[in-house]
Amino acid sequence: MNSSAHSPVLITGGAGYIGSHAMLALLDQGRAAVVVDNLSTGRRGAVPDSVPFYEGNVDDGGLIAKIIGEHGCRDVMHFAGSIIVPESVEKPLDYYQNNVVRSAQLLRACLDSGIERFVFSSTAAVYDGDGAGQRPLAEDAVLAPANPYGRSKLMTEWMLRDVAAATGLRVAVLRYFNVAGADGAGRSGQYSKVTSHLIKRACQTVLGIQPHIDVFGDDYATPDGTCVRDYIHVTDLAWAHVAVLNHLQENAGTVTMNCGYGHGYSVTQVLDVVDQAAAEMLGAGPMLRRPGPRRQGDAASLVAETSRIRQTLNWQPKHDDLKVIAASALAWEKRLMDGTD
Ligand SMILES: NC(=O)c1ccc[n+]([C@@H]2O[C@H](COP(=O)([O-])OP(=O)(O)OC[C@H]3O[C@@H](n4cnc5c(N)ncnc54)[C@H](O)[C@@H]3O)[C@@H](O)[C@H]2O)c1
Structure with a gap:
């Protein structure tokens, strides 16, 4: 590896859920990090004092140039963005602005300041969920996002590919499936109260923060009729970021990779496992499940093909176990509720 492998990695959105876990994975590997985050959904406390933190927007070119210049960064992990699908349907321009326009501004500043490698947080929402059927989705599956959030991510993927081809910037596009769980040592987790993520909402429900959990549809073509998703533990995802940065160190070009385990669980299975974790950890009874109609845009099954x-x-x-994911998510949610984090 060359000397730039020892320069701090600039992490945008490092005060958020996944970015903070990637930061921890880098620190655990002995690499340094610098965080920029506007704290719109992130928490200042997610970034330890040992990591330089800059509060600001990723489209602030002056700030980005200053950070890269002062710290000698050559690598960027770009997590910052807006992530709530229903909100993207209501406020599409906000999503195109924050996810696409601001990413373009960030990229410009990165290129002007000598960034060599760029890792981007994309999503399974870029795929044609309706066409997925029961097959795992490979990276070359049909791309047809069903909402502005997914489209904003796909547009940014395209922009990155064009920039990489024109400039030699090395790019990794990581398409996350359903990210869940929390750091095993309790150092970070998903802070944001507002979430559409099933495991987090289920944990909030067993803790009494939510009165019930909605189950959207039970007549899908899946084994028990509820939607199937591929849940990946956030710590495994964080380590994929460290590994892909090492890959980019050695390899030019652009890589696109699914991040999932390659097998899925239904909504019913997930809720059963969270109930079980709550019974064991808290002695709690089962959560109240409220069956409802299908939600528009939900595919029956989204599972990653993971060979790449x-x-x-x-x-x-190391954490491909739904019980481990649920237990870590519940422990984190309880810490948040008790105010110990
Ligand atoms: N959570 C998932 O299951 C999931 C799935 C697929 C993809 N992703 C992608 O992963 C990334 C991280 O998601 P997350 O779950 O950690 O969300 P998050 O909301 O916890 O983190 C996003 C962080 O970015 C910051 N931010 C937002 N806009 C910013 C801006 N313009 N400038 C500076 N900081 C800004 C927020 O304050 C927050 O700290 C996002 O890009 C998201 O699209 C997440």
Whole structure:
């Protein structure tokens, strides 16, 4: 590796859920990090005092140039963005602004300041969910996002590919499936109260923060009729970021990789596992499930084909166990409720 492998990684959105876990993974590996975050959904406390923190927007070119110049960064992990699908349907321009326009501004500043490698948080929402059927989705599956959030991410993917081709910037596009769980040592987790993520909402429900959990549709073509998703532990995802940065160190060009485990669980299975974790950890009874109609835009099954990430990065997930994911998410949610974090 060359000397830039020792320069701090600039993490946008590092005060948020996934960015803070990637930061921890880098620190655990002995690499340094610098965080820029506007704290719109992130928490200042997610970034330890040892990590330089800059409060600001990713489209503030002056700030980005100053950070890169002062710290000698050559690598960027770009997590900052807006992530709530229903909100993107109501406020599409906000999503195109924050996810696409601001990413373009960030990229410009990065290129002007000598950034060599760029890792981007994309999503399974770029795929044609309706056409997915029961098959795992490979990276070359049909791309047809069903909402402005997914489209904003796909537009940014395209922009990155064009920029990489024109400039030699090395780019990794990581398409996350359903990210869940929390750091095993309790150092970070998902702070934001407002969420559409099933496991977080289920944990909020068993803790009494939510009165019930909605189950959107039970007549899908899946084994129990509820939607199937591929849940990936946030710590395994964080380590994929460290690994892909090492890959970019050695390899030019652009890589696109799914981040999931390659198998899915239904909504019913997830809720059963969270109930079980709550019974064991808190002695709590089962949560109240409220069956409802299908939600527009929900595909029956979204599961990642994962051979590319496993082979290219030799990525070996350590937390591929729904019980472990649910238990860590519940422990984190309880800490938040008790105010210990
Ligand atoms: N959570 C998931 O399941 C999931 C799935 C697929 C993709 N993603 C992607 O992963 C990334 C991180 O998601 P997350 O779950 O950690 O969300 P998050 O809301 O916890 O983190 C996003 C962070 O970015 C910051 N931010 C937002 N806009 C900013 C801006 N313009 N300038 C500076 N900071 C800004 C927020 O304050 C927050 O700290 C997002 O890009 C999201 O689209 C997440």
